Amino acid sequence: MSRRTHPRSKPALAALTALTALATTAACSSTHRTDDEAPPSTSPARPTTSRPAPEPPSPSPADGTDTHACADGNCEIAVTEPVTIRFRVPGDAGRATLSVTKVGPNEIEYEVKSGNNRSSGGASGPGQGCLTYLRERGSGNSCGTLTPTRPSPQPDAVVIQATTNTNGTALLHIVSP
Numbered sequence: 001m002s003r004r005t006h007p008r009s010k011p012a013l014a015a016l017t018a019l020t021a022l023a024t025t026a027a028c029s030s031t032h033r034t035d036d037e038a039p040p041s042t043s044p045a046r047p048t049t050s051r052p053a054p055e056p057p058s059p060s061p062a063d064g065t066d067t068h069a070c071a072d073g074n075c076e077i078a079v080t081e082p083v084t085i086r087f088r089v090p091g092d093a094g095r096a097t098l099s100v101t102k103v104g105p106n107e108i109e110y111e112v113k114s115g116n117n118r119s120s121g122g123a124s125g126p127g128q129g130c131l132t133y134l135r136e137r138g139s140g141n142s143c144g145t146l147t148p149t150r151p152s153p154q155p156d157a158v159v160i161q162a163t164t165n166t167n168g169t170a171l172l173h174i175v176s177p
Contacts, residue, residue, distance in 0.1 A: 061171060070098075073158055073176030076150060078169045079103055087174055089114050089158055091136040098160060100170070108162045108170040112139065121162065129163035153177050 062076040063069035069077060073088045085098040096114035102122070109122035112132055119139040121130035129146035133139060135157045148163040148171045161173040 070172075070174050073174055075172070075174050077172050079172060080169050085172075085174075087158075088176070089134060090156070090176060096134060096158065098172075098174070100162075100172070103168065103170050105166055105168045106164045108164050110162055112160060114139065114158075123162065123164055125164065126166060127164070129161060132160040132162075134158040134160070151175055 061078045065078050065080075066075075067077060067079075067083055067085045069075040070085045070087045073090070075087075079100050081103055083100050085100075087096055087098070088094070089096045094115070096112060098110060098112050100108065100110045102109040106126050106128065107122075107124040108129070109120070110130075111118065111120040112134065114134050117134065117139045119132050119134070119141055121132055121141045121143055123129050123143050127145050127147075128143070129148075130141055130143040131146070131151060132141050133154065146161065146163050148165075150173050151159045151161045153159065153175050155177055157177065159173070159175045161171075161175075163171045165171065
């Protein structure tokens, strides 16, 4: 037995079928949250304040900001402004002076004097820094991308490492043999 439909009811049947499909889809849909998403809010909408992303934490220097910790030629400090640091150098040179002349976000400039030797360094850009090697008969610099980790001691040389940071703090390491 076959059913016959009236020709005028085809549009009505199509509309009814579409509405039924839409209602079924709406009734069966669900929203899944990931752990990263906030739960839906039931409070009225409030304007949000746009804040910059937090800075990554800067390394915590072993000696904080105490420039006097460098007097013996071994320290790890953070500087945020120009400072002068005097420290012991092995050998005939006796004492050296490190003068940080500029510090800012992703930049540092400094000069080192030891006996008759002078050396200067400067770096700008994220993760940039300089290494200065003080030896009894001279000094040398190397600047570029550095990690803010303590440099290795070198025989017969004091190593000074200055590393930039995005927050305007430079990390200084002075390492004596």
